Amino acid sequence: MKELFQHAALTEGITVRVAVNFLPEQSRIDAGKWFWVYHIRIENSSDQPVQLLTRHWRITDGRGMINLVEGDGVVGEQPLLQPGQSHDYVSGCPLSTPHGSMEGHYTFRRADGALFEAAIPFFPLAAPATAG
Numbered sequence: 001m002k003e004l005f006q007h008a009a010l011t012e013g014i015t016v017r018v019a020v021n022f023l024p025e026q027s028r029i030d031a032g033k034w035f036w037v038y039h040i041r042i043e044n045s046s047d048q049p050v051q052l053l054t055r056h057w058r059i060t061d062g063r064g065m066i067n068l069v070e071g072d073g074v075v076g077e078q079p080l081l082q083p084g085q086s087h088d089y090v091s092g093c094p095l096s097t098p099h100g101s102m103e104g105h106y107t108f109r110r111a112d113g114a115l116f117e118a119a120i121p122f123f124p125l126a127a128p129a130t131a132g
Contacts (some may be wrong), residue, residue: 009121013046022127036125037092044081050108051080057104062097098127
């Protein structure tokens with residue numbers, strides 16, 4: 001699993017794994033636009049069902065500019081994960097610099113109604129030196 005997902009965080013039985021890749025074919029370096037795709041796997045190793053309600057991202061570019069992104073669910077879904085289940089999705093991030101980073105958290109609701117935040121691990125966004 002570590003070979004596929006370079007970054008992981010565990011919070012209260014929820015593991016969030018991230019794999020990130022620079023996409024030169026989606027980037028326009030001559031126009032100052034770099035693009036990454038990231039694959040997230042959320043695993044429920046707790047003993048009760050949890051539902052992902054919201055996402056909270058902190059995206060930082062190479063100049064230190066911070067963009068906060070918040071919203072319901074992930075890619076239009078609010079998955080319910082039974083114990084032992086996982087949910088995968090893929091999304092992307094454009095930046096106006098060849099380097100940056102992302103991190104954040106998801107808000108989950110347990111079956112008993114309690115809310116908690118699960119960390120999304122910090123991961124760097126770094127274009128190869130040959131890409132600008």
